[in-house]
Amino acid sequence: MKYDVVVVGSGPAGSVTARFAAESGANVLIIERRQEVGVPVLCGEGISKKVDDFKVLEGRRWIANNMEGARIFSPDGAMVKLAADMAGDETGYVLYRDIFDQELARGAIRAGAELMLNTCAVDVLKENGKVNGVKAKQFGEEFDIEADIIVGADGVESKIGRWAGMKTTLKPYDLETCVQYTLSNVEFDKEYCDFYLGKKIAPGGYVWVFPKGKDIANVGIGILASLSEPGMPLKLLDKFIDSHPELKKGEPLRFLAGAVPVAEPIESVRDNLLLVGDAARQVDPITGGGLMASIEAGEIAGETIGKAVGEQRFDKKMLSPYEEKLENTVYKKLKRNYVVKEIVLGMEDKTLNMLADSLKDYKFDELSTLSLVKALVLKHPSLLIKLKPLMKLSKM
Amino acid sequence: MGKPKALVDKGKCLACGGCISVCPQDAITMCSSKAIVSKENCIDCGICIQTCPVGAISNEVY
Numbered sequence: 028m029k030y031d032v033v034v035v036g037s038g039p040a041g042s043v044t045a046r047f048a049a050e051s052g053a054n055v056l057i058i059e060r061r062q063e064v065g066v067p068v069l070c071g072e073g074i075s076k077k078v079d080d081f082k083v084l085e086g087r088r089w090i091a092n093n094m095e096g097a098r099i100f101s102p103d104g105a106m107v108k109l110a111a112d113m114a115g116d117e118t119g120y121v122l123y124r125d126i127f128d129q130e131l132a133r134g135a136i137r138a139g140a141e142l143m144l145n146t147c148a149v150d151v152l153k154e155n156g157k158v159n160g161v162k163a164k165q166f167g168e169e170f171d172i173e174a175d176i177i178v179g180a181d182g183v184e185s186k187i188g189r190w191a192g193m194k195t196t197l198k199p200y201d202l203e204t205c206v207q208y209t210l211s212n213v214e215f216d217k218e219y220c221d222f223y224l225g226k227k228i229a230p231g232g233y234v235w236v237f238p239k240g241k242d243i244a245n246v247g248i249g250i251l252a253s254l255s256e257p258g259m260p261l262k263l264l265d266k267f268i269d270s271h272p273e274l275k276k277g278e279p280l281r282f283l284a285g286a287v288p289v290a291e292p293i294e295s296v297r298d299n300l301l302l303v304g305d306a307a308r309q310v311d312p313i314t315g316g317g318l319m320a321s322i323e324a325g326e327i328a329g330e331t332i333g334k335a336v337g338e339q340r341f342d343k344k345m346l347s348p349y350e351e352k353l354e355n356t357v358y359k360k361l362k363r364n365y366v367v368k369e370i371v372l373g374m375e376d377k378t379l380n381m382l383a384d385s386l387k388d389y390k391f392d393e394l395s396t397l398s399l400v401k402a403l404v405l406k407h408p409s410l411l412i413k414l415k416p417l418m419k420l421s422k423m
Numbered sequence: 424m425g426k427p428k429a430l431v432d433k434g435k436c437l438a439c440g441g442c443i444s445v446c447p448q449d450a451i452t453m454c455s456s457k458a459i460v461s462k463e464n465c466i467d468c469g470i471c472i473q474t475c476p477v478g479a480i481s482n483e484v485y
């Protein structure tokens with residue numbers, strides 16, 4: 028079996044990469060170990076409306092709910108609201124992540140990519156120190172898939188990169204360990220995604236309540252693995268729900284465990300090899316959101332691959348424009364937010380309370396982590412010293 | 424007596440992949456939606472045990 032490109036993983040990163048590579052003429056195979064794309068869902072399912080700019084999704088079937096904004100609750104309950112200018116304007120969506128992933132995969136298939144389900148990559152093939160394919164397993168049988176370019180879009184596990192000799196292992200300090208219920212029969216404001224902070228609530232992370240509809244919400248927790256204990260996310264989430272009567276009366280329709288890298292992006296290009304999405308740690312270290320970065324990086328990866336296949340050159344130099352373009356766009360934001368993550372992790376609950384209190388009535392011009400950081404600096408010039416490296420990064 | 428090694432309780436594992444991403448020995452793989460520890464490679468550092476959100480990993484003496 029020989030293809031121009033083999034993509035491992037049919038998540039957003041893999042499907043978008045495959046789509047743009049196939050559109051520029053490459054012969055692409057996606058392999059996915061699951062038996063259904065996007066299932067089971069391992070996600071809070073929140074995304075900014077900016078996803079519409081990418082034109083990779085058709086129709087509206089993947090949207091469960093339109094959001095007006097987000098609310099952040101400090102440990103003592105003070106609320107900071109980031110909302111659209113006008114009530115009724117939408118700023119983001121809560122997704123049906125399974126349909127979302129399937130729509131992205133459909134886009135890749137329509138562009139000409141092939142998709143093989145129930146097929147797990149178990150190793151990379153190598154020749155003269157360069158990867159030239161993957162060893163795959165389907166229904167107990169192993170076989171080789173040769174390719175000029177291998178794309179590791181295999182999510183948080185990032186085994187493709189590891190097998191190829193890259194350092195993809197995460198430090199517990201750079202991983203959020205999560206559980207989430209989808210609760211039915213709950214009460215809340217359907218227009219807002221809520222975030223709850225505090226060392227007692229979620230050490231090094233937060234609890235989220237993302238409404239999927241009128242009386243149904245994703246209620247989840249992420250804890251920094253270095254601050255966690257075995258089973259702690261589940262215990263603390265149950266405790267949180269117990270102390271919120273409006274959630275306590277709900278019944279779960281779904282329960283999931285998840286892992287989110289909150290690291291700085293890592294090396295993502297070698298000869299004949301690219302990493303995209305969670306595999307390359309392309310996740311916002313403050314929010315843990317990775318869908319948008321996966322789509323953005325997937326588009327650049329796919330176009331870079333298309334050029335490489337056109338010129339029949341697959342060395343690192345040919346593929347490097349992928350990383351260079353990311354450095355000038357997505358990575359600036361991710362690196363800046365990694366610095367913010369470290370500052371926030373060092374804050375005591377009482378500092379968070381003080382900051383939230385000072386932003387209670389602040390009007391945000393935009394719903395983004397950047398506008399939050401800008402507001403903090405305005406209100407607390409002393410923070411500027413700590414944030415200096417970060418401001419430099421964002422000005423570039 | 425053998426050395427202690429990490430062991431995944433298959434009944435509890437929800438296949439989040441967190442343990443795999445932090446294992447410094449690349450000793451864990453996902454097999455049919457369950458994490459499995461390779462005894463040969465595990466050095467019992469305990470990182471995966473601490474990471475598991477549902478407490479599905481313990482260390483056992485083989």
Ligand SMILES: Cc1cc2nc3c(=O)[nH]c(=O)nc-3n(C[C@H](O)[C@H](O)[C@H](O)COP(=O)(O)OP(=O)(O)OC[C@H]3O[C@@H](n4cnc5c(N)ncnc54)[C@H](O)[C@@H]3O)c2cc1C
Pocket residue numbers: 035036037038039040041058059060061065069070071072073074146147148149180181182183184186205206207247284285286287303304305306310315316317318319321
């Ligand atoms: C609990 C939780 C909540 C989250 N909430 C949000 C949110 O609200 N908003 C947001 O933007 N992001 C959120 N994220 C992050 C987001 O889910 C990820 O950033 C996103 O899924 C990354 O996409 P990906 O394509 O890189 O990886 P994935 O979506 O993880 O896809 C990887 C794919 O590769 C397959 N695969 C892995 N290994 C192999 C192999 N060896 N062979 C074959 N196939 C393989 C997997 O089965 C999977 O289908 C959340 C994550 C978690 C865990």
Ligand code: SF4
Pocket residue numbers: 284431435436437438439440441442443457458474475476477478479480
């Ligand atoms: S961390 Fe726990 S739930 Fe997640 S894959 Fe490992 S054993 Fe399974």
Ligand code: SF4
Pocket residue numbers: 428429445446447448449450451460464465466467468469470471472
């Ligand atoms: S105990 Fe350490 S070496 Fe063993 S499987 Fe867990 S993380 Fe890997």
